[in-house]
Amino acid sequence: MATPVVKSRPKNLNLLTIRLPLSGIVSIFHRISGALLFLLGIPLLLAMLQGSLANAESFSHWGALLTTPLVKLVLFALLWSFLHHFCAGIRFLLLDIHVGVKIEAARKSSLWVMVVSLFLTLVAGVMLW
Amino acid sequence: MGHGGKPIPNAGSGGDAVVNRIAVGAHYGLKDWLVQRVSAVVMAVYSVGFALCVLPRMPYGFDSWRALFAPAWSKIAALLFIAALLVHAWIGVRDIFMDYIKPMGIRLTLQIGVILALLVYGLWAITILWSF
Numbered sequence: 001m002a003t004p005v006v007k008s009r010p011k012n013l014n015l016l017t018i019r020l021p022l023s024g025i026v027s028i029f030h031r032i033s034g035a036l037l038f039l040l041g042i043p044l045l046l047a048m049l050q051g052s053l054a055n056a057e058s059f060s061h062w063g064a065l066l067t068t069p070l071v072k073l074v075l076f077a078l079l080w081s082f083l084h085h086f087c088a089g090i091r092f093l094l095l096d097i098h099v100g101v102k103i104e105a106a107r108k109s110s111l112w113v114m115v116v117s118l119f120l121t122l123v124a125g126v127m128l129w
Numbered sequence: 130m131g132h133g134g135k136p137i138p139n140a141g142s143g144g145d146a147v148v149n150r151i152a153v154g155a156h157y158g159l160k161d162w163l164v165q166r167v168s169a170v171v172m173a174v175y176s177v178g179f180a181l182c183v184l185p186r187m188p189y190g191f192d193s194w195r196a197l198f199a200p201a202w203s204k205i206a207a208l209l210f211i212a213a214l215l216v217h218a219w220i221g222v223r224d225i226f227m228d229y230i231k232p233m234g235i236r237l238t239l240q241i242g243v244i245l246a247l248l249v250y251g252l253w254a255i256t257i258l259w260s261f
Contacts, residue, residue, distance in 0.1 A: 038218045050257045059191040
């Protein structure tokens with residue numbers, strides 16, 4: 001019978017000393033943005049859909065609400081969450097079909113995810129502000 | 130994705146590998162993995178299509194905004210998006226729970242809460258879309 005191999009390799013799980021590679025940052029942001037979209041995004045989306053479709057009064061009420069700075073900040077956070085989740089998700093789908101799996105391409109695509117999602121958030125932000 | 134069932138070597142009397150399955154774990158198959166990707170593609174197609182339809186015609190008044198969701202096919206497309214969103218959210222949130230919430234009771238309670246919330250969201254979406 002084979003004897004079990006005892007693993008005693010060093011572990012470092014200290015979050016303050018771990019330096020995540022960019023693709024790791026994209027990955028954890030994918031999770032954080034997903035959680036944000038679930039907690040805040042879905043209920044807010046449905047509330048806005050209902051408010052904007054119910055009647056003309058609630059339509060203008062919600063329109064006015066969306067011009068307050070605090071609500072705008074929340075919307076930007078959600079907009080970034082959506083765009084990051086979208087771009088990172090497309091990258092993951094491509095990785096699934098073996099596009100860009102090599103380390104150089106994977107690094108480059110994770111940089112693209114960060115740049116494109118921030119850029120689109122900025123563009124949408126300027127348009128909506 | 131999530132934790133696989135860990136085989137316990139030589140656990141059975143005949144030395145069969147017994148898989149230690151957890152009731153609040155994943156369903157140990159390709160299904161969830163695939164559903165997560167299919168729902169992602171459905172949402173991506175709807176989002177891009179919606180943005181292409183809506184953004185060039187900004188800004189909207191109440192009547193033009195309502196007209197956008199008036200046709201039956203538009204309601205069905207929106208509901209399809211929301212259904213994909215709810216399924217996608219369930220798998221994603223469940224994966225987060227499986228990674229960070231270890232005690233079975235707490236995890237199960239949270240999972241039930243999330244399922245109920247998502248069901249309510251789905252029913253709410255139907256009433257919003259078909260109320261006019």
